[in-house]
Amino acid sequence: MPEKAGKEERVRASIEKMVTKYAERSLYFLNPDEVVVETIVAGLVRNKMKYGYAYCPCRGVNEITEEDKENICPCQTHKEEIARQGTCECGLFASKDYLQTKSKHRTRPR
Numbered sequence: 196m197p198e199k200a201g202k203e204e205r206v207r208a209s210i211e212k213m214v215t216k217y218a219e220r221s222l223y224f225l226n227p228d229e230v231v232v233e234t235i236v237a238g239l240v241r242n243k244m245k246y247g248y249a250y251c252p253c254r255g256v257n258e259i260t261e262e263d264k265e266n267i268c269p270c271q272t273h274k275e276e277i278a279r280q281g282t283c284e285c286g287l288f289a290s291k292d293y294l295q296t297k298s299k300h301r302t303r304p305r
Contacts, residue, residue, distance in 0.1 A: 203244060210239045210249055210268075214287060217269055223277060223288040227297060235287040239268055253285035 214236065218225045226232055238252025246263075250256050254266045265271040273283035281293030289297075 203240060206243050207236065207240045210236055210243065213249070214239075214268070218288065221288075223273075223290060224294055226282060226286050226289050227294060228286075231286045235285050238285075251283075251285055 214225065214232075217223075235252060239249040242248065242250040242252060242256065246256055246258065248263070249268045250263060251266045251268050251270045254270065256263055256266070269283070269288060273288055276283045277288060277290050277293075281296070282289045
C-alpha cells in the first residue's frame with residue numbers, strides 16, 4: 196500500500212507541475228478557486244494512474260487511444276472553450292478576463 200501512495204504522490208507532483216508550467220507559458224491562468232483546481236488535479240491523477248494518461252476528468256474515456264488522445268490535459272478544445280466561456284470545460288484554466296470578472300464580483304467580509 197505505501198508503494199501505491201508513493202506513486203500517487205509522484206504522479207500528483209508531476210500533474211501539478213505540468214498544469215502550473217502550462218499556465219505560466221500560455222495566455223491562460225489557473226482558476227483562482229483552489230477547490231476547483233484541487234478537484235480537477237485529483238481527477239487528472241486518478242486518470243493518469245488508471246489509464247496511463249492525464250485525461251481531462253470532465254470528459255469520458257473510451258480506452259481507445261486515438262479517440263482519447265484529444266482529451267489529454269490540456270485538451271484540444273480548451274482554447275476554444277476559454278474563448279467562449281472564460282474557462283475550459285472543467286474549469287482548470289481561465290482567461291485573464293474571467294479572472295478580472297471574478298475578482299470584481301467577490302464580496303468583502305464585513
